[in-house]
Amino acid sequence: MAKTMAAVQAAETREEMGIVIDAQGMHYRDLNRRLREAATEGEARFRLVNVNGQRYIGTGLKGDLHLEICGVPGNDLGAFLSGPTILVRNNAQDAIGNTMDSGSIIVKGDAGDVIGYGMRGGTIFINGNVGYRVGIHMKAYRQKSPVIVIGGAAGDFLGEYMAGGVIILLGLSERNGDPLVGNYCASGMHGGEIYLRGKVDPRHISPHAKIAQTKPTQIEHIRPHIAEFCTHFGYDADKVMGEPFFRLTPVSHRPYGAKYAT
Template sequence: MGKKVTLDANGVYYRQLNEQIREAVRNGADEIELLNVRGQRYIGNAIDKPVRFTVNGVPGQDMAAFMRGAFIRVEGNAQDGVANTMDDGQIEINGMAGDVLGYGMRGGRVMVKQDVGYRVGIHMKAYMDKSPVIVAGGKAGDFLGEYMAGGAIILLGMDSTMPVETPITGRSLGTGMHGGVIYIRGDVPEYQLGPGLSFHPLEDEDIAFIRKHVEDWASAFGKDADEVMAGTFRKVQPFSKRPYGNMYVGTN
């Protein structure tokens, strides 16, 4: 039988809260519930055991940075920097997430019910046999997938708090992207693509990949996967293996 620990974060400074979390993990806890979280930073950082966290409230910046194998469910919104350089594990955010979600992420999966901020997936990369995935149910700010080198981002544009007329994704989509793939449900004007990118036709394996993650997202947040899959998806990737090669090496 697993060991569950409940910690009340009300009025607790982030350093003390994280020490309480580390102590609970050292003492064999495999389930940790945090109550009254109000902006405490670094929750779940570098946890390398399959601990299940439930975070009630709004965690602060850099939640799950360098995490390797834990599961975190946030019942609320999350601030900036979630999953910074995350190596493995899963995060579910039952709300919105802020900027630079998944910075340098190299494994695991993050699922967000609603909108995400700016520069989501920046520098995301595949690492050895790992390939990170971000699924967001709402809309995204500018520079989605900036400098992306691997992994996948799936943006659904459905469960959004933004005005209806707000584009699904902001400006400069995938600027500097040279690997990985971005799938967007809905229409994206070509002028929003960053330099070196283009739309690609969906293959059967793309549809199977999207469906797998959409089904998990729908299960996590009480949505209808078939309704999501009934929409039209666009696939965004660099137009070549070296989309910026001619910027550094002269061509004839």
């Protein structure tokens, strides 16, 4: 199964921007080992082509690295990520940015379930739609405040257990009449903010969250994130910001405060 490093390196070419690795038929262990080794040797820019479901790309990578991925990367892309920027030119799968600490992940297409689980910092931009359980238990710490911006719609349990950070759901692409967000959005939320652009059915929002129209100062607060999203994917930021946003914040920061007999 495991290829020798020489065989892995044979699939490499060098461009001005950095190393190009042809991932065709390559096992994720070989691919990721090569990425770690090259990063240790001081390589900072990578382009992976013919990626086809390889898991854990960029997982645990540290520092100012840039990965461009052509093809569809597998689950746990950029798990425990600490610094690098990952650009995916196609769709991506589940568990992107799992327990991510810092860095940025940009996905031009759709993404799957459990994006940004337990994320503590960094940014994730998804141009298309996302699946279930996105942004669960995101949390902020000191200067770190994670941000997820989603261009399309989201499935159930968006921002469940949310403890910090920001989720912005733009609903730019209509998904066969599906709602902007699925059921149980913000259930167990006890920190952070969720911004929803356009139509929202309150039945989809957990009673653990308060719903309010966004005030101008709050809009300014999220403008840089939306501007960056629009830069990545070629939208007009003013047009995107032109629609009203609803803001979800936790009803209580201590959801279990009154639960126990003392």
